[in-house]
Amino acid sequence: MNLRTRRGALSAAGLLGTGIALAACGGDTASGGAAAPAASSGPVKLVYWGAFAANLGKAQEEVVKQFNDSQKTVTVEHQFxxxxxxxxxxxxxxxxxxxAPDMAVLSDVWWYKFYLNKAIQPLDDLMKAEKVDTKDYIESLFNEYVQGGKSYALPFARSTPLFYYNKDAYKKAGLPDRAPKTWDEFVKDFAPKxxxxxxxxxxxxxxxxxxxxIFQGVIWQFGGAYSDKDFKMTIGEPKGVQAGEFYRDSIKAGWAQSVKNDTDEFKQMNAVNIINSTGSLVGILDAAKGKFEVGTGFLPEGPAGFGCPTGGAGVAILSGLAKEKQQAAMQYIAFATSPKVQAVWSxxxxxxxxxxxxxxxxxxxxxxxxNPNFKTALDQLPKTKFQDSARVFVPNGDQILAKGLERILxxxxxxxTVFKExxxxxxxEAEPVIKARKALGA
Amino acid sequence: MERREEARVITIQALRVPRPATVPSPSATPAWSRDLLVFLAFITPNVVTLCVFSYWPMLRNLWLSFTYWDMIAPEPLWIGLDNWIEVLTSATFWTVLRNTLVFTVGSVGITIMIALGLSLLLNQKRRGRNFVRAAMFAPAILPGSAIALVWTFLLAPYYGLISQGATALGMPMTRWQNDPYWAMPTVILVIIWKSTGYDAVIFLAGLQGIPRELYEAARVDGANAWQRFVNVTVPGLSPVAFFLTVTSILSSFQAFDVIRVMTGGGPVYATTTLIYQVYSEAFVGFNAGRAATYATILFGLMLAITVVQIRMVEKRVTYE
Structure with a gap:
């Protein structure tokens, strides 16, 4: 009997632990942590969190190394x-x-959350002090981070979706050496061939x-949108649904497959067409070297014409740094987004x-x-648009939309039904954002 | 019957423990208070740790389930029962609950059956027995994420060993981890592979603890192999089986690493179990309140299952 109660108590105690261990799951936080405050004599030390792996990671390390070698007052430590x-x-x-680190790479769907919570700081005064030529940035990309007249990040690794195709397969199918102009052409002519x-x-x-x-572009091509600027969700309206039907039919008709990693499938020559980021271009070209030829093109047009979003990430400075660190961080960001570095990075x-x-x-x-493939993205850029609020400003909006698309595909x-839900x-989910925006006077 | 047993235990203990009063106390402190101090000295470290790391977070977790918190805002916002209403009325919750049950029944049930079979085999004197025992146990000491990666490799479409084998046998190419029907069985398979060895070793220990005389007696009584299994092995193994069922069910409710690496809870919600939903609400969706609601439900469910197991099932367990 004693044994029994003791075991009962033990398992109950064990149980109690589990409900909670969850809360501790997020515990593996900043493993290097913030840098120690710099000694007044030595260089200012900054911690910079990056999100680039493989060839992108190497290029990012290179940018940081060049910055550290270029001057003696600031040392940036890049942490992937x-x-x-x-x-x-x-x-x-x-x-x-x-x-928290001193600087971080924040993607299109994440920076806004940190802005709303005042976790990142405005850069305007710092840019002025650093004499950053703000007019030389591509306006649309620069303006995406402007809130209430202030900049909260600078564009760094910016991309758009691009249509990639396997040239060898196109040759074999007797197709012209170009991406399809419209989805109609692709579905009726390219896909069967x-x-x-x-x-x-x-x-x-x-x-x-x-x-x-990717679907942000498609829904625009069909004349729909995820939402309007003021968070009215329009994805469930007829044009959005029509775009959804098109996606679903692509699987039913057998010309598309839903996979975990489309770039890998393209690199392994399983898929002969994908739509993916310009940021995947070099990785794809490297993987295809000696195996097949890669072609790129604009996104195909839909019934409502062309549609393509911008994407990628910018670099932001975390709030609450010492004045000296803020300026040092700006110095790095100015360097990383300078014309010289950007040309190489690109x-x-x-x-x-x-x-x-x-x-x-x-x-x-x-x-x-x-390298004509690099030109496609640059030519497409003037035709791109800033994404709908539903994806980039609603917390978890990207994941909610992606889950919906997965249900369809x-x-x-x-x-x-799916888009209505x-x-x-x-x-x-947008409610807290709308409230927070009001509080910030946006 | 039970009552009387209990009473007997108490009487025996009362007899064994000498009365403190019979020992002359050297100091002025009364004996009972010294006993109390000793008692406190022994239990305090444990109780304090449990309170700080288990009970307090649990209460905090319960409180969080009545709030909205994106984990950045300085203070969670009290929203009453909103999370509970939303979770319990959502289709997602029921899908996730069903997944959890399928996952638990599938992984625990099959693992225990296979483990029992294996242990019976390995309990016989055969060549290479020690090697097989060691090999079988190996997956239990490997980290789940490493196992998940290896299986992802084996299952990879086109070049994975399993996919190639399946294609060679004329099966259509399947993306096991990305297929709404196959994803769950695939994850369960990996969990079974990982945990069978451990369960089998525990069963083996149980088998070796069954006194030989019982088998001999059964043989003398003319029991055949099946009768010996049913009447000697099964009752003899019941404490071990009970232990394994309780611990396996609890750990299957908490299985995370394999799912995280292999499927990420998908496709759609196909492999999202309660624990995975807690994770994705908290650390993908940054909705700590809703995550806490799911965590509380998970806790309640586990508590209920364990209580039922201890109350009902243990009665049928034969302790020697």
């Missing part, structure tokens, strides 16, 4: 934190633990990755240069001539 999502996750925990020409193991098109970002990654001077530079122009559920969820 995983994907954009993982970084945002860790940053949230780090802020709670007061162990490709299907007939490629290996039965291969498939025509792969969906995957940041699906709600060639090493596929991200678009965020500076006009970088695009116009002889170096970049020469590079484009021999994987479970083949009806877009009319998604719209309801988004409306609810």
């Amino acid at each position: 934190q995983g994907s954009y999502e993982e970084l945002a996750n860790k940053l949230t925990a780090a802020l709670q633990a007061k162990q 490709l299907k007939g020409a490629i290996d039965p193991k291969q498939f025509v098109f792969a969906n995957g990755g940041y699906s709600a970002w 060639q090493q990654t596929g991200y678009m240069p965020v500076r006009k001077a970088a695009i116009e530079s002889k170096e970049m122009q020469d590079f484009i001539k021999t 994987v479970n083949q559920e009806a877009p009319s 998604v719209a309801d969820t988004l409306t609810k």
